[in-house]
Amino acid sequence: MLLVFIKERILNNIKKNITPWLFLLPFLVVYALFMIFPLVRGIQMSFYHKSYFSGSKFIGFGNYQAVLSDPTFNQDIFNVFYFAVATVIISVFLSLVVAAIFNRKGVTTYIMRSFIVAPLVLSVSVIGVLWQLLFTSGPGNSLLGIILGKDVQVLTSPFLSMWLIIIATLWWTLGTNVIIFSAGLQSIPLECYEAANLDGASSVRIFFSITLPLLSPLIVVVIILQTIASFQLFGQPFIITAGGPFNTTATPLMYIYGYLATNVGFASAASVILFFMMLVVSFVELFIISRGETVD
Amino acid sequence: MALILSLGIVWIIPLLWPISTSLRSVASFFKAPNLFLPLDGITSTNYKDVVSIVPIGRWYLNSFLISLIVTIVVTMIDFLAAYPLARIKFFGNRIVYFFIIAGLMIPFTVLLVPLYDFINKLGLVNTYWGIMLPQLASPFGVFLLRNYLLSIPKELDESAMIDGAGTFRIAYRIIFPNSIPGIVTVAIFTFLRSWNNLIWVIVATQNPMLYTITAGLTSITSTNVPNYVTIRATACIIGGLPLYILFFVIQKYIIRGLSLQSGLK
Numbered sequence: 001m002l003l004v005f006i007k008e009r010i011l012n013n014i015k016k017n018i019t020p021w022l023f024l025l026p027f028l029v030v031y032a033l034f035m036i037f038p039l040v041r042g043i044q045m046s047f048y049h050k051s052y053f054s055g056s057k058f059i060g061f062g063n064y065q066a067v068l069s070d071p072t073f074n075q076d077i078f079n080v081f082y083f084a085v086a087t088v089i090i091s092v093f094l095s096l097v098v099a100a101i102f103n104r105k106g107v108t109t110y111i112m113r114s115f116i117v118a119p120l121v122l123s124v125s126v127i128g129v130l131w132q133l134l135f136t137s138g139p140g141n142s143l144l145g146i147i148l149g150k151d152v153q154v155l156t157s158p159f160l161s162m163w164l165i166i167i168a169t170l171w172w173t174l175g176t177n178v179i180i181f182s183a184g185l186q187s188i189p190l191e192c193y194e195a196a197n198l199d200g201a202s203s204v205r206i207f208f209s210i211t212l213p214l215l216s217p218l219i220v221v222v223i224i225l226q227t228i229a230s231f232q233l234f235g236q237p238f239i240i241t242a243g244g245p246f247n248t249t250a251t252p253l254m255y256i257y258g259y260l261a262t263n264v265g266f267a268s269a270a271s272v273i274l275f276f277m278m279l280v281v282s283f284v285e286l287f288i289i290s291r292g293e294t295v296d
Numbered sequence: 297m298a299l300i301l302s303l304g305i306v307w308i309i310p311l312l313w314p315i316s317t318s319l320r321s322v323a324s325f326f327k328a329p330n331l332f333l334p335l336d337g338i339t340s341t342n343y344k345d346v347v348s349i350v351p352i353g354r355w356y357l358n359s360f361l362i363s364l365i366v367t368i369v370v371t372m373i374d375f376l377a378a379y380p381l382a383r384i385k386f387f388g389n390r391i392v393y394f395f396i397i398a399g400l401m402i403p404f405t406v407l408l409v410p411l412y413d414f415i416n417k418l419g420l421v422n423t424y425w426g427i428m429l430p431q432l433a434s435p436f437g438v439f440l441l442r443n444y445l446l447s448i449p450k451e452l453d454e455s456a457m458i459d460g461a462g463t464f465r466i467a468y469r470i471i472f473p474n475s476i477p478g479i480v481t482v483a484i485f486t487f488l489r490s491w492n493n494l495i496w497v498i499v500a501t502q503n504p505m506l507y508t509i510t511a512g513l514t515s516i517t518s519t520n521v522p523n524y525v526t527i528r529a530t531a532c533i534i535g536g537l538p539l540y541i542l543f544f545v546i547q548k549y550i551i552r553g554l555s556l557q558s559g560l561k
Contacts, residue, residue: 017387019463020380024392027377027438034433035399038410045410101299108297112304118543119307121550123492125513126536129528130314137525138313139330171310176554183555221558232405235494239514253405253495260412260499267409275406 046268063269073270076252077277079162083251084230084281086166091226092219094170095177100207102178103185113182117175124172128239131168135240155241158248165236165249173229177222184218185211220289224282231278311540318342318530322523329525342523342530349521352531354505355512362424362508363490366431370486371479374437379467381438382445383453393442399435404496412499426500427508431490437482440556444478445471481553484546491539509535 046063048056067073102113119127134140135154144160145152154160188211196206234253237243243250252274259267312332317325319334321341328336346352380386381393411430412421420426448471456466472479497511504515513535518524543550 020384020386020389023376023380023463023467026373027396028392030373030432031396031399031435034411034430035402035407035435038407038414039402041414042406042410045413098303101303109300112300114544114547115304115307117547117550118540121488121539121543122536123510123513123539124494125510126532129513129516129532130310130536133317133525133529133532134310134313137329138317139332142330171307179551179554180558183551183558218558225558228403232403238494253408256405256408257495257499260409264409264413271406271409275403278403279401 042268043272045265046272048265050263050265059265063265064273066266067270067273072247072250073252073255075247076250076255079247079249080231080233080251082162083166083169083233084227086163087169087230088223088226090166091170091174091177092222095174095181095222096215096219098174098178099181099185100211103182113178117179119172120175122172124235125239127168127172128236131164131171131236132240135164156245158245161241161245161249165233165240168236168240169233173226177226180218180222181215184215188214216289220286223285223289227281227285228278231274231281314529314532315537317526318533320526322526325526342526343534345523346527346530346534349527350512350516350531351505352509352512352534355507355509356534358424358506359491359508359510362428363487366428366490367483367487369432370434370437371483373432374434374441374482375472375475375479376467377438378441378445379471382442383466383471384463396435396438399433400439408495408499411496415500420500422501422503422506424506427497427506430496430500431493434486436557437486440482440485440553441475441478443556444475444481448474477549477552478556481549481556484549485553488539 047058047060049059049062050056098113098116102109102116131140141152141154144154152160154164192210192214193206196210201209232253233251234257237249237251238254238257241249243254252270256267256270256274259270309332316331316334317329319338319340319342320331320336321339324336377396381389381396407430415421415426415429418426420429452470452474453466456470461469491508492510493508494510494514497508498514501507501511504512507515513531516524516528516531521527
């Protein structure tokens with residue numbers, strides 16, 4: 001009798017611990033096959049040179065040396081840094097301002113905010129084709145020419161091409177950050193503002209002493225997400241400028257894409273370098289931001 | 297208020313030009329290429345031409361089927377994984393959750409080369425399988441759904457358990473109906489991400505008949521298409537406008553998804 005009872009308890013216990021894994025199984029299989037395995041395999045491949053004649057050969061850090069000494073890759077890294085710094089700063093600042101301006105009720109406000117947010121559902125191809133057409137066959141150059149007071153051809157100027165890509169990206173993705181900050185603003189209790197008003201604080205003072213500190217965890221999230229997305233820049237330059245003029249808008253991901261079919265080891269090494277850089281930059285950002293907070 | 301209006305209007309202006317161009321004849325376009333509104337008459341020729349010049353219908357169908365299948369599979373397996381992580385105490389819960397969340401740190405960039413190598417070895421380059429399979433792993437969906445499931449009151453499971461319902465029954469009868477908003481959010485994000493995936497589609501196939509609308513749009517160039525500007529603007533509108541309009545319907549879910557993603561409730 002007791003034995004049966006114990007046996008049942010053990011069986012029950014096993015069953016209780018196996019059922020959750022049955023639920024997790026399909027996801028874990030897909031996750032292992034298409035994320036973990038490729039990740040490990042990619043790092044492994046980056047240490048090999050693969051050719052059709054001699055097969056795979058271990059060459060240590062050979063691919064890394066080759067990638068890092070290629071001036072084209074270094075130019076691409078510089079380009080993407082430039083792009084990331086510009087987009088992260090402008091996007092965080094602008095989306096905070098927009099979210100603050102639009103932080104009120106009303107149908108018009110809601111509709112106008114929707115117009116700013118809506119482009120985020122469009123594909124990078126639509127964004128790319130749209131802005132590329134505007135500045136090749138459309139009114140882009142002449143409109144900008146009127147504003148600047150001289151003739152411009154945006155897509156032949158390295159500086160303006162990069163800024164076209166930055167602006168197209170902001171037009172596309174600003175809404176994401178606006179939504180996050182808007183939700184953040186709405187979660188700040190009204191009492192905070194009422195108390196500050198009673199103390200006679202100005203609205204600028206309120207923004208810097210109440211709104212900004214309370215939003216700071218969200219600002220960290222937005223900065224990190226925006227940085228990671230920026231480093232993987234591909235579609236916009238691929239479509240708008242094809243990396244030109246003179247490789248000034250090409251990115252590491254375009255570089256990897258270029259070597260994908262011809263030299264896997266080389267392309268893998270470039271991906272690992274890019275991944276590593278993204279990790280380092282994210283951690284540096286986290287470190288700087290968290291230190292800034294403790295000093296305050 | 298004036299500021300709000302002008303910001304909103306600035307944001308729609310870039311869209312007006314391709315819409316206007318797609319509605320104008322080639323001749324009138326070249327007379328005045330800069331019009332933001334089709335003031336010199338509207339024609340639907342471009343829309344008829346684009347269908348005969350590029351397989352845009354096929355691209356649309358591909359996009360729709362690929363995104364739909366990816367969405368159904370991802371939402372299902374992500375819900376199944378999120379359920380025990382959020383609702384059951386079992387050995388290894390925290391470790392496996394951490395293992396899955398670590399996946400959020402893996403950018404697609406680093407997977408691109410080995411994934412191409414992988415499907416190449418499996419002989420899946422230039423197939424729908426090759427395009428779809430690597431899109432099925434989405435730790436983001438598990439993360440989002442787990443957070444959503446945590447907000448459902450524990451008493452629901454407990455009372456069901458007292459009534460004698462097993463784990464599967466609880467998942468299906470209690471948790472699933474209560475997490476529909478979270479599931480819809482994950483489904484919308486997965487669908488959009490799959491629909492908008494450019495780099496993987498052009499890596500996994502070189503066959504234009506397998507292209508999605510997102511990949512197909514980039515293949516329309518001045519060298520392979522007559523009346524390139526009007527045709528490309530028209531294809532751009534066909535590819536973008538339906539989603540743009542859909543946004544206004546599903547806006548609520550997108551806002552919820554982004555708030556959940558950034559850690560807000």
